[in-house]
Amino acid sequence: MTDEKPDVLVVGSGIAGCAAALGAAREGADVLVATKATKPEDATSDWAQGGIAVTRDDPASFAADIRAASDGEADPESVDTLVANAREAVDDVLLDTLGVEFDGDGDGYDFGREAAHSARRILHVDASTGRHVLRPFLAHLQAHDRVTVLEDTAALDLITHEGRVHGAYLDRGDGIDGEAAVESVFAGATVLATGGIGACYGRSTNPEGATGDGVAMAALAGAETADMQYVQFHxxxxxxxxxxxxxxxxxxxxxxxxxxxxxxxxxxxxxxxxxxxxxxxxxxxxxxxxxxxxxxxxxxxxxxxxxxxxxxxxxxxxxxxxxxxxxxxxxxxxxxxxFLCGGVAVDGRGRTSLDRLFAAGECARTGVHGANRLASTSLLEGLVWGLRAGEAATGHEVERVEAPLPRDSDPALPPSFAETKFRRLQTLMDEYVGLERDSADLQRATAALMRLKGEVDAYTRTRTSRGLYELRNACVTALLVARAASESPSAGCHRLVDGEGDTQEEPRARP
CATH class of the missing domain: 3.90.700.10 (Succinate dehydrogenase/fumarate reductase flavoprotein, catalytic domain)
Structure with missing residues (x-):
């Protein structure tokens, strides 16, 4: 069992996780960042291309563009929070602290324009903005005296007691003879910033490790999720x-x-x-x-x-x-x-429905994106909510509770078990829970996903394989998406066709 008892445990090392760690450290907290990544490109943020939208002299039009793109489903208060804090967060962290050199046009920044934006407001570095933001961010944190970064470290489950989260079980990936080294890490507060759910689908723009870990762990612990039906397809x-x-x-x-x-x-x-x-x-x-x-x-x-x-x-x-x-x-x-527009439901400070559990970035449902995300707002949302969540997560005492370590008590998994089940999961999601959906197909998908989750659960009760837990998390997340989709009317990126199909889009006018 580890002796590390951080004030704040951050799970994930994309821009939201980095921002949460920075926000907490600036408040004087000792922060532990646990990330599955072994290199920057393992995080979805590193893959971001277009850029990061900022509020220039057009806060009202920026907010209007977000709401229009969301098909009217964005939460107005959350949109206002993002727009009001965008420029300060970008100036403070990306420009002043990290010194990101965004592209210029000779007279200033070369602001780009992307789909559904009414103005040019996107800072970028060529078409690989994410790596130029995330890599200096990680380097800054690794040199910070209040931040410890553990790479190749996966959170398997949250440690909970009576509705409060006390930390997480971490697989350090460095056990004897390659066996998992699972430890109970207690923390004053925990911030989930685990990214997206791309591994649930056969074709995704996400890295392979995007298995919905944060959403699944939070949901299994009893946290509320919202808008899980809104899976955006680029x-x-x-x-x-x-x-x-x-x-x-x-x-x-x-x-x-x-x-x-x-x-x-x-x-x-x-x-x-x-x-x-x-x-x-x-x-x-x-x-x-x-x-x-x-x-x-x-x-x-x-x-x-x-x-x-x-x-x-x-x-x-x-x-x-x-x-x-x-x-x-x-x-x-x-x-x-x-991109998953929904996720673990949070407020304006990243608080979830569970005490001392916070979430930020793609695994969190802030309400900003509604039914469809506006281009180049993902890095911005992760930055703004990450900072706010990290700050809010400070000030809690570390409390140790009974948390027996999970142990492997059975032989190894059958050969190719996880790989075979992942392919089955992706086939179900591609076929039934994709770009356009049918109510009957969603019911079929839900039933099939429940059976698949049952098969996986039979092994997770006695085994602590990281790959097995990732499969479990992907199954839980996929089931949440399918259930939410079957219970929700069409909006934005969730489109029900019920055998009739769409022949023409309804133009969405800007407010």
Whole structure:
């Protein structure tokens, strides 16, 4: 059992986890960051391309854009919190503390524009903003005298007693002969910042470790979740000329913001007939249109012929070159699971419904995104709520409670058990809980996911394998998504078709 008893335990090392650690440390707390990551690119934040939206001289229009993109489902108070704190958080942390060098245009910052934004307000570094933000952030924390970062460390479960969270069971991954070294780590407060749920789907823009850990652990401990039906699919992920790819990558929305257009297999541009904003319509609108055109004509490509693509997006040009894609011929794209707009329900300070448990970033449902997230607000939300959650999590005494360590009492898992079950999970989610959903299919998915979770639970009762717990977390999260989807009407990225299908989007006017 570890002797570490931090004032604040942060689970996750993306921008939200880093911000929570910084916020708590600035309040004088001793912080322990536990992360599954062994390198920065294991965190979804490192994969972020487009940039980080900021409030310039247009707070009212920024808030209006967020609400419009959300299909009217965003929480007004949460939107106001994000917009009001955006510029201060970016100036304080990213510019003054970390010294991030965002792209300029000679006279200042080169603010970009992306889908559903009415103005140019996005700070960026080429099309790889995430790595230029996260890597200096991690370096800053690793040099901080109040912050300890444990890599290759997974949280398996929360330690709870009478509705209060006292820390977590951590798998340090460094046990004898490769066996799990599971420890009870008690903390004054715990902040979940574990990222997304991409591993629940066969095609995702998330790293492999995005298994919904924070959502699942919080839900199993009794915390409230909300808006789990709102899973956003990004409309332009590279899929290869055959419609599939073992090495997919996100083609930033910034490309469409600078003039890239979508064309079908017949070379026809189709978005102007779908929405007044064409390629710059909200993500859910564009994603469904791309899916329909792929089904109707066989292919959709992102035409970048009017751009100096290599000069404007050198990182994306390099990714294309690595895969033998000539951007001049168009980049083959398809929708891909991208972001969970819901998650563990939190307030404006990241507090969950459980005492001393906080959440921030993609695993948290702040209410900002409603039914669909506005482009380039994920890093911003993680930064703002991470700072606020970290600050609010301080000031609690560490309390040790009875927390017997889980032990392996049975032989090893059957060969390929987790891999086989993960494939089954992804097949169910892709087929029944994807971009468009049918009520009957959602009922089938829920029943199948319950059976799958039961099979997994039979092993987690006696085993502490990290891979097994990740599978359990993915099953729990997928079941939450399917149940919420079956109980909710269409809105934003949750679209019920019930066998009728959609032929035309309803344009969403800006308020």
């Amino acid at each position: 409309p332009t992920a590279y899929v290869g000329s055959d419609g599939e790819s073992d090495e997919p990558f996100l083609v930033s929305e910034a490309v469409r913001g600078e003039g890239g257009v979508l064309v079908n297999a017949d070379g026809e541009r189709f978005m102007p007939g779908v929405h007044p904003d064409a390629e710059l319509a909200p993500r859910d609108v564009v994603a469904r249109a791309v899916a329909r055109e792929r089904e109707r004509t066989g292919e959709v490509r992102l035409d970048v012929s009017k751009l100096d693509f290599a000069a404007e997006f050198p990182d994306l040009a390099a990714l294309c070159a690595d895969r033998g894609v000539d951007p001049a011929e168009g980049i083959p794209v398809a929708p891909s699971e991208h």
